[in-house]
Amino acid sequence: GQQLNQSPQSMFIQEGEDVSMNCTSSSIFNTWLWYKQDPGEGPVLLIALYKAGELTSNGRLTAQFGITRKDSFLNISASIPSDVGIYFCAGHRGGSQGNLIFGKGTKLSVKP
Amino acid sequence: ETGVTQTPRHLVMGMTNKKSLKCEQHLGHNAMYWYKQSAKKPLELMFVYSLEERVENNSVPSRFSPECPNSSHLFLHLHTLQPEDSALYLCASSQEPVYNEQFFGPGTRLTVL
Numbered sequence: 001g002q003q004l005n006q007s008p009q010s011m012f013i014q015e016g017e018d019v020s021m022n023c024t025s026s027s028i029f030n031t032w033l034w035y036k037q038d039p040g041e042g043p044v045l046l047i048a049l050y051k052a053g054e055l056t057s058n059g060r061l062t063a064q065f066g067i068t069r070k071d072s073f074l075n076i077s078a079s080i081p082s083d084v085g086i087y088f089c090a091g092h093r094g095g096s097q098g099n100l101i102f103g104k105g106t107k108l109s110v111k112p
Numbered sequence: 113e114t115g116v117t118q119t120p121r122h123l124v125m126g127m128t129n130k131k132s133l134k135c136e137q138h139l140g141h142n143a144m145y146w147y148k149q150s151a152k153k154p155l156e157l158m159f160v161y162s163l164e165e166r167v168e169n170n171s172v173p174s175r176f177s178p179e180c181p182n183s184s185h186l187f188l189h190l191h192t193l194q195p196e197d198s199a200l201y202l203c204a205s206s207q208e209p210v211y212n213e214q215f216f217g218p219g220t221r222l223t224v225l
Contacts, residue, residue, distance in 0.1 A: 041218050099168070
């Protein structure tokens with residue numbers, strides 16, 4: 001089946017640093033989404049991208065839909081301790097509902 | 113505050129028990145989903161309901177039985193589970209036609225002894 005390769009698997013950064021993570025696939029997706037999951041909670045939708053090349057921001061978060069439609073990037077600027085969590089990318093192929101494909105996640109740790 | 117609630121939040125059960133997980137969404141959505149989240153694995157889609165009809169079942173064992181009595185409620189009935197079924201079970205909902213923007217509940221942490 002389709003897989004998303006999400007990297008890095010984990011990151012340890014200092015508060016104030018910028019963060020970059022990405023997701024790649026061998027297949028084309030029509031939509032890319034980025035979620036954040038805090039311990040003991042469900043994933044929360046951060047950003048949804050619908051067009052190749054689209055760049056969308058949500059506060060300090062910026063995500064891009066790759067031109068090839070096979071990748072997406074998430075950047076976090078000026079990280080703060082509450083950014084800690086696991087970030088998941090997800091792709092949707094279009095067509096029948098529900099078939100979101102998820103990456104394995106990037107675990108972010110922020111040192112104050 | 114996602115508008116999707118799940119109960120119970122934690123459940124420990126033996127392999128011969130029967131239990132049910134409940135999900136309720138307060139967002140007015142018309143599609144609901146069950147996912148399984150295991151350590152170091154991507155979220156796995158189990159079931160999809162659209163307008164209260166099951167539209168997708170990703171080859172889930174029959175010991176998991178979903179029920180969707182209306183567009184706001186979703187159940188997952190559990191029977192004769194195995195220890196490898198221990199995981200976080202997440203419910204999500206979305207609104208047609210934007211099935212890809214799914215909103216998740218907090219999950220039920222299930223442990224099968």
